[in-house]
Amino acid sequence: MHPWLPFEWIAATRFLREGRMQSLLIIVGVGVGVSVIVFMSALLSGLQSNLVKRTLSSQAHIVLLPPEEVARPQRDDDGDLGPLLQKQAQRLRSIDQWQKIRDRLGALPEIAAVSPVASGPAFAVRGDANKSVTLLGIEPEHYTRIIALDEKIVAGKLRLNAGDTVIGIELAKDLGAGVGDKLRLNSGSGATDTLTITGLFDLGNKGVNARNVYVGLRSAQTLLDLVGGISSFDLSLVDIYSAETLAQHLAAETGLQADSWIKTNAQFFTALTSQRISSNVIRFFVGLSVAFGIASVLVVSVVQRAKEIGILRAMGATRGQLLRTFLLQGGIVGLCGSMIGSALAALFLALWQTLARNPDGTPLFVISVEPSLVFIAAAGATLVGTLAAFIPARRAAGLDPVVAIRG
Amino acid sequence: MAEPTNVLELSDVHKSYGTGSPLEVEILHGIDLRLQRGEFAALIGPSGSGKSTLLNLIGLLDRPTGGHLAIDGQPTSGLDDTGLTRLRGRRIGFVFQHHLLIPAFTALENVMMPMLVDRGRPDAEMRERAATLLEQVGLGERMNNPASQLSGGQQQRVAIARALVMRPSLVLADEPTGNLDTHSADGVFALMREINVARQTTFLIVTHDPRLAQRCDRHIELVDGRIVADRPN
Ligand SMILES: Nc1ncnc2c1ncn2[C@@H]1O[C@H](COP(=O)(O)OP(=O)(O)OP(=O)(O)O)[C@@H](O)[C@H]1O
């Protein structure tokens, strides 16, 4: 009996220890339930963060574009409305006074990095091969803070001086070109430039690897007829999940069109949400059966201990003390179960990672049981255990000592 | 006004079971009883006469359906459950026939239990008091044995030590020797008597054993829920 522990703690732990098998079985039972929840949560959040990471390795969190030009009704001389609500001709539009906007964006605390981009369609030509590509003029020192292009270079290096270009491994394959080879780019505006391939990248996305052609901002401005201008800003944020709200805010603020990665990947998010709902349903029912398990074991224990409860009441234990003693037993079972559960879940995850592998033998993706998840599981299981103990605890507190002692 | 020497005072106490139902049955029909400090009284009577029922009322484990009951001059009718529980814990000690120790605890811890539930946490004083009592009842060597590993006579001695640890004014014993062989019964009975003499603790003992009843100072005889005889011995 530790001197600092209150009666309720002493009695709860003694009762649990005395009921060896019963306590052990229910704690293991709770552990199995918790392990399912923890395993599932870890898997899901691992999957999610992995997919998000993959998506964002080749995509900015927010892209700011010039406003969609509003199609204006064209007025004929005689005042009739023209028959067409005509969209303006497809022409690359530039962001006005982009340096000013860049400085303002850079000062916002929510924004981690801003990179101006001049981009447009072009054709990459080499020998007989002719590929439609997206030309991206960037300032590498800014752009790499948004997309880690420098870390994705698989051959050569990221050098974009005048006359340099960096292309994806797919395009390199399609064109049969490598580092040091020349590449001609024809832009839509008719301008042409011949560049030297200084590096090849692999951004982990086949489409991007086949399409993106990086050049220096100035080269792109010339090729795309955007001299001094840019076509968009790429932004990276401190909190990626605030992208949509911030995008709407920025659109209102700057008058530019703002597309968040959340909006451009809406389908992905819908899938994620429905996955989360179904896993919540599973979690709820596992939690429920854990609660019923704890409650039923404690109900039996109250019946078994009726005499002891009666004698405790005769010796001056109040209803409140007995209520708390049994609530605590529920909480302790939940807490111990959650520890076993987290350990089991870690084991399952290790097992799962040895099984789920890419064809080349590398793990499909890396997941682990985060300390925060263990903590949440412990808190949740303790709470569920305490709540589940409520009915048995009330029975214990309500026992008539006369009946209990005689019984 | 109750005299301060009255540890227990019952006047016209009734007890019915199944109150309000067609099966209502009155077990105790107007009990008048006073016990003074230091008395050592036997409650005797045939089986089913209501001895345990009366003891439960006096021990505040149950409430009378009529009449007045005071412990140490304090009326009990106005107390709520917690008030009754506290009064019971502090003023009354119980010794039951079926020892009723708590097996998850050691002998020492069982003796400490009334103080533990009263104070909320263990402390050195309760440990000392419990140890001293266990030595007095001759179990100084067995203090740290689990309660379940003691013999019947030893368990009953622990129960007596437990009943005394709060220094109650009244100890209620319901057939304390009913489960013991003659030798152990004599020992347990002598122990209670010794404590009664040494501390002036009042004892009310239900017993079927005429031999033991003979060793009490007063005989209260209950028949069919009425006290039919109350005489000094
Ligand atoms: N909860 C109850 N409901 C109804 N009747 C009860 C209840 N408890 C006791 N009785 C009845 O009250 C009467 C007295 O019982 P009690 O246990 O007080 O007798 P006793 O004198 O202690 O008998 P014994 O010597 O056998 O222990 C008995 O007829 C018993 O059936």
Ligand SMILES: [Mg+2]
């Ligand atoms: Mg009886």
